[in-house]
Structures are given as structure tokens and as C-alpha cells.
Amino acid sequence: xxxxxxxxxxxxxxxxxxxxxxxxxxxxxxxxxxxxxxxxxxxxxxxxxxxxxxxxxxxxxxxxxxxxxxxxxxxxxxxxxxxxxxxxxxxxxxxxxxxxxxxxxxxxxxxxxxxxxxxxxxxxxxxxxxxxxxxxxxxxxxxxxxxxxxxxxxxxxxxxxxxxxxxxxxxxxxxxxxxxxxxxxxxxxxxxxxxxxxxxxxxxxxxxxxxxxxxxxxxxxxxxxxxxxxxxxxxxxxxxxxxxxxxxxxxxxxxxxxxxxxxxxxxxxxxxxxxxxxxxxxxxxxxxxxxxxxx
Amino acid sequence: xxxxxxxxxxxxxxxxxxxxxxxxxxxxxxxxxxxxxxxxxxxxxxxxxxxxxxxxxxxxxxxxxxxxxxxxxxxxxxxxxxxxxxxxxxxxxxxxxxxxxxxxxxxxxxxxxxxxxxxxxxxxxxxxxxxxxxxxxxxxxxxxxxxxxxxxxxxxxxxxxxxxxxxxxxxxxxxxxxxxxxxxxxxxxxxxxxxxxxxxxxxxxxxxxxxxxxxxxxxxxxxxxxxxxxxxxxxxxxxxxxxxxxxxxxxxxxxxxxxxxxxxxxxxxxxxxxxxxxxxxxxxxxxxxxxxxxxxxxxxxxxxxxxxxxxxxxxxxxxxxxxxxxxxxxxxxxxxxxxxxxxxxxxxxxxxxxxxxxxxxxxx
Numbered sequence: 001x002x003x004x005x006x007x008x009x010x011x012x013x014x015x016x017x018x019x020x021x022x023x024x025x026x027x028x029x030x031x032x033x034x035x036x037x038x039x040x041x042x043x044x045x046x047x048x049x050x051x052x053x054x055x056x057x058x059x060x061x062x063x064x065x066x067x068x069x070x071x072x073x074x075x076x077x078x079x080x081x082x083x084x085x086x087x088x089x090x091x092x093x094x095x096x097x098x099x100x101x102x103x104x105x106x107x108x109x110x111x112x113x114x115x116x117x118x119x120x121x122x123x124x125x126x127x128x129x130x131x132x133x134x135x136x137x138x139x140x141x142x143x144x145x146x147x148x149x150x151x152x153x154x155x156x157x158x159x160x161x162x163x164x165x166x167x168x169x170x171x172x173x174x175x176x177x178x179x180x181x182x183x184x185x186x187x188x189x190x191x192x193x194x195x196x197x198x199x200x201x202x203x204x205x206x207x208x209x210x211x212x213x214x215x216x217x218x219x220x221x222x223x224x225x226x227x228x229x230x231x232x233x234x235x236x237x238x239x240x241x242x243x244x245x246x247x248x249x250x251x252x253x254x255x256x257x258x259x260x261x262x263x264x265x266x267x268x269x270x271x272x273x274x275x276x277x278x279x280x281x282x283x284x285x286x287x288x289x290x291x292x293x294x295x
Numbered sequence: 296x297x298x299x300x301x302x303x304x305x306x307x308x309x310x311x312x313x314x315x316x317x318x319x320x321x322x323x324x325x326x327x328x329x330x331x332x333x334x335x336x337x338x339x340x341x342x343x344x345x346x347x348x349x350x351x352x353x354x355x356x357x358x359x360x361x362x363x364x365x366x367x368x369x370x371x372x373x374x375x376x377x378x379x380x381x382x383x384x385x386x387x388x389x390x391x392x393x394x395x396x397x398x399x400x401x402x403x404x405x406x407x408x409x410x411x412x413x414x415x416x417x418x419x420x421x422x423x424x425x426x427x428x429x430x431x432x433x434x435x436x437x438x439x440x441x442x443x444x445x446x447x448x449x450x451x452x453x454x455x456x457x458x459x460x461x462x463x464x465x466x467x468x469x470x471x472x473x474x475x476x477x478x479x480x481x482x483x484x485x486x487x488x489x490x491x492x493x494x495x496x497x498x499x500x501x502x503x504x505x506x507x508x509x510x511x512x513x514x515x516x517x518x519x520x521x522x523x524x525x526x527x528x529x530x531x532x533x534x535x536x537x538x539x540x541x542x543x544x545x546x547x548x549x550x551x552x553x554x555x556x557x558x559x560x561x562x563x564x565x566x567x568x569x570x571x572x573x574x575x576x577x578x579x580x581x582x583x584x585x586x587x588x589x590x591x592x593x594x595x596x597x598x599x600x601x602x603x604x605x606x607x608x609x610x611x612x613x614x615x616x617x618x619x620x621x622x623x624x625x626x627x628x629x630x631x632x633x634x635x636x637x638x639x640x641x642x643x644x645x646x647x648x649x650x651x652x653x654x655x656x657x658x659x
Binding site: 219 | 407419591595
């Protein structure tokens with residue numbers, strides 16, 4: 001491998017990392033507020049991308065309207081999941097709620113498989129015009145740049161939101177102590193709903209932005225979530241900036257290592273290593289979070 | 296009834312049940328016998344899943360991959376090393392046990408939902424890295440595995456191969472039952488409820504957790520190996536990643552704390568695709584490929600419903616109801632003075648129903 005490949009591979013890795021970061025945002029938003037790890041996150045993004053494809057490609061609607069409709073649908077889906085299947089479990093073990101999201105993973109993936117075909121390839125809608133920007137040794141498409149920009153802006157915006165806005169602070173309060181938050185007059189149900197809507201919208205944005213890059217089938221987008229989990233876990237499932245940084249590092253390490261070693265599944269192996277490291281490192285944020293709630 | 300007569304009655308009941316199970320293929324057509332074989336393969340594998348999910352309280356999202364590993368190992372050893380199928384199965388089970396010890400290592404530090412993510416990542420590594428290895432899977436086409444032979448027995452017939460699978464299932468059932476009812480089972484229960492608590496009272500957590508994962512993986516590998524012999528082949532399509540989620544889902548729906556749930560779960564997993572194909576109006580509206588997808592769909596819907604309404608699962612819930620019903624009838628016969636009076640608080644049915652309402656897979 002040539003040393004001059006390292007720079008282009010790093011740039012590719014940063015783009016890949018920004019995809020993971022986008023996925024991690026929604027996972028963190030939902031966990032940070034409701035203490036539920038949403039296994040259906042990738043599936044929500046996947047079905048939103050499919051809906052955009054149905055409207056924008058099959059029914060030849062305006063691409064922007066198709067994407068907005070799909071995002072509205074994901075908000076409704078997230079709201080329904082929380083309102084009808086998570087809220088009735090209030091006060092029960094966190095693991096029960098997580099198992100419910102596994103159920104939704106199955107429901108959404110198999111529904112999309114029945115509707116659109118599980119293994120068939122579909123033409124994704126493209127929000128960003130085609131074209132590339134020349135960087136040293138590598139050309140980056142506008143779509144990749146947009147992904148990177150959206151991921152960066154959303155991370156900053158969400159981190160600010162949790163720190164500075166009333167609703168954001170209320171969300172953190174609910175996460176810390178539900179009953180105290182309720183006594184202080186925070187409408188816990190509404191906060192939980194908001195978190196799920198926000199998280200699902202983030203999943204939809206991720207799915208629609210990534211579908212031109214990752215194959216639009218029912219599995220690829222759903223499975224991409226494992227890399228986002230790795231990044232989110234590194235931030236203890238609560239820290240957005242840490243998750244963003246971890247996603248970038250994961251993307252770059254995967255990309256650069258693929259230049260040294262051609263091994264199928266190397267990316268997954270690295271993700272597994274990151275997940276395990278994030279979980280067992282002494283004083284990891286997640287260990288503390290998990291110890292606190294006894295999950 | 297005295298205790299010894301009760302014991303005898305139970306022994307007779309078990310013997311009758313085993314004999315009925317052994318004679319079942321005589322009633323089945325060749326096609327149905329194959330289906331019954333598949334049920335036994337999955338029931339065996341799911342027995343392994345109850346060990347970690349039901350008893351240790353750790354949800355695992357990699358069980359189908361462990362089955363696939365067993366199948367591929369057996370096929371690979373027969374093809375590459377030219378050894379006997381049964382020896383290959385034995386080695387695959389040992390390999391499964393070792394893999395279980397390795398993939399169980401993270402569980403020593405991690406539990407609950409975080410461990411579920413780890414098992415999902417391990418499943419991905421199996422799918423993307425381990426299964427594509429040419430030595431193991433023989434490339435994209437997968438491995439063909441010839442049906443094994445035993446001198447004097449025609450294992451080529453599914454009716455006869457069924458008996459082999461039944462023996463394997465019963466052995467695994469006996470192992471799981473003895474684990475559950477013995478010392479190890481009590482330790483597992485303690486770990487499930489509070490692992491730091493049990494560690495502080497002197498339970499060697501490391502040993503027992505690894506034992507649970509290793510046994511579970513060995514059982515999955517055994518089921519996968521025998522399943523490869525049944526199907527005649529094993530490919531990466533045999534165990535897609537959704538299978539692991541479906542298996543965990545349907546076992547949880549049935550209730551992973553009961554040793555009978557694997558059988559019911561396996562019956563659902565195997566029979567529902569064929570059943571749905573003939574269920575009007577589905578065949579008119581959907582293709583075969585689409586109908587197969589209804590199995591995870593139904594599993595997902597029932598998983599969500601069961602979690603909301605009866606998290607300990609269907610088999611324990613229905614079992615408790617039935618026991619309540621029969622014991623109430625009995626008390627009506629025995630004590631005429633109290634017709635259908637309030638059940639005593641110490642009734643077995645009650646004991647299952649009340650304190651476990653927050654369990655997933657037996658874990659609070």
C-alpha cells in the first residue's frame with residue numbers, strides 16, 4: 001500500500017464516519033431521554049427511504065415533497081411506537097422496552113420486504129445534485145459533502161438544544177429522574193413523545209440521505225445501525241459530541257485499514273472491537289449509566 | 296397419593312410421551328416427516344437459547360449464526376478432512392462450545408441491553424467475516440452435506456433421521472432440565488436477578504456465565520450440524536441475520552423461562568410459512584417469497600403485544616391459568632364445603648403469575 005493513499009482514504013473515512021454519526025444522533029436522542037435503546041432505528045430510516053422512493057420515483061412526485069412526506073411519516077411512526085407500545089410499559093424494566101423495539105425491527109423490516117421485495121434493488125431518490133469536488137487524491141461527491149455537513153450541523157444543533165432550550169433541559173431531567181421531573185411540572189409523556197418523534201425524524205433524514213450511497217434494500221440501511229450503535233455506545237449513549245467523534249474515528253479506521261488489508265467483514269470486526277472497548281474500558285460512560293439503572 | 300406413587304405416575308407419563316414422540320413418524324407422510332425433523336432441529340437450538348436468555352437473563356441476537364457455524368463446521372470437516380459425519384458433528388459441538396466461551400467473554404463485563412448490542416455485532420462478524428471463509432463455507436454456493444449413515448438404519452428416510460434428531464433433542468432437554476433444576480440452575484437464577492449480589496456471596500460469576508454461553512453455543516452448533524445433515528446443504532441464506540432476531544422474538548413470545556417454550560416456538564417457526572401459504576386470502580394476494588416474510592412480521596407483532604400484556608410469555612401464562620383451573624376443580628371435588636372458593640396464596644399457578652410480571656426472558 002502506498003503512503004499517498006492514506007490521505008484520500010482518510011477523507012473517504014470521514015465521509016463514512018459522518019454517515020455513522022447521523023445514525024448515532026437519533027439513537028442518542030431517544031436513549032438520552034427515555035433510556036430505551038432503539039433497535040428499530042435503522043429500520044425506521046430504511047422504511048422512510050423506501051417511502052421517499054415510492055413517492056419520488058414510482059409516483060414521480062417532486063423529490064423534495066417526497067422526502068418531506070417520508071419524514072412526516074417517520075414522525076408519525078415514532079410517535080405511534082412510543083404512544084402505543086412503549087408508554088404502556090412505564091415503570092417496567094428497561095429491557096422489556098428494548099425487546100419491544102426488537103419487535104418493531106421485525107415488523108418494519110418484514111413489512112418493507114413484503115411491500116417492496118427483500119433483496120431487490122431499488123432506485124433511491126437523490127436530494128443532492130450529482131457532481132464531485134476534487135480534493136488531493138480523491139473526488140468527493142456533493143451528496144457526501146452534504147452528509148458530512150448535515151451530520152456536523154445536526155450534532156452541534158442538538159447538543160445546543162439539550163443544553164440551552166427548555167424542552168432540551170426537560171428531556172435531560174426526565175432521563176435523570178422521571179418522578180422528580182414530573183413533580184417539577186414537566187409533562188413526561190409529552191417529553192417522551194417528542195424524543196421519539198425527534199429520533200425517528202433523524203432516522204428518516206439519515207435513511208433518505210444515505211440511500212443513494214448504500215444499496216436501497218431492506219437490509220443494508222437497517223444493518224448500518226450497528227456502526228451507529230458503536231459510535232453512540234462510545235459516547236455512553238448520551239454524549240452527542242463524543243458519539244460524533246467516535247463515528248469519525250470508526251469511519252477513518254475502517255477506511256484506512258481497508259487499504260492495508262483486504263478482508264471481507266473487516267469493517268464489522270472493527271465495529272465489534274469499538275463496541276466492546278466502549279463497554280469495558282475502565283470508567284466508561286455507559287458502564288456508569290448502566291450501573292445507575294441496574295439494566 | 297403418596298410421593299412414590301406420584302413419582303411413578305410421572306415416570307409413566309414421561310415414558311408414554313417419549314414413546315408417542317418416537318412413534319409419530321409412522322403417522323406422517325414423507326413430507327410431513329421432514330417438517331417434523333425441522334421442528335426438532337429448531338426446538339433443540341432454542342433449548343440452547345433458553346439457557347442464556349431464560350436462565351441467565353441475557354438476550355442473544357446471534358443464535359442463528361451459531362447454528363450456521365455448527366452446520367458449516369460439519370460440512371467443512373467432512374469435505375476438507377474427509378472425516379466421518381458423526382465425528383464432524385462431535386467436533387463441531389466442541390468448536391461451538393469454544394466459540395461460546397470466546398463470545399461469552401464480553402458478557403463478563405457487560406449485561407442487559409448493552410450485551411444485546413454486542414451479540415448483534417458478533418452476529419455481523421459471523422455473517423460478514425467468518426461465513427465467507429472458503430475453508431468453512433466453500434464459497435458463495437455454500438456446502439452440500441451428505442445425509443449421514445448408520446449401518447443397518449436407512450437414515451436417507453426422513454422418518455428414520457427423525458429418530459436421530461429426537462434422541463439429540465431429548466439429550467439436550469435432559470441436559471437443560473438438569474442444569475435448570477440443579478445447582479447450576481440456582482446459580483443462574485441468582486446471576487439473573489443480581490449478578491453483583493451473587494458475586495459478593497461467593498458465586499464465581501466468570502465460570503458460570505461462560506458455562507452458560509458455552510453450553511448454549513454448543514447446543515446451537517449441534518442443532519445446526521444435524522440440520523445441515525437434514526437439509527443436505529448449508530448456505531449463508533440458511534441463516535440470515537433476521538433469523539436470530541426472529542428466534543429470540545418467538546422464544547420470548549412463548550416465554551423463555553419455560554423448557555417447553557422451545558418446542559412451541561419451533562413448531563411456529565417451521566409450520567407457519569407452510570400454513571400461511573394455504574391460508575386464504577394470502578395465496579391470492581402475495582407471492583411465496585412475500586408470504587415467508589409474514590413469519591417475522593407476525594413474530595414482531597406478537598412480541599410487542601406479549602411484552603405489553605404478559606411479559607413472562609404465553610407458555611408460563613397459559614400454564615399457570617390451566618393449573619389454576621385444574622386445582623380449583625380438584626379442591627371443589629375434595630372439599631365440598633368450599634365450591635370454587637378463593638385459591639390459596641401458595642398455589643403453584645399464583646407463584647408463577649405474580650412476582651414475575653416484570654420479566655423478559657425470565658429477567659427482572
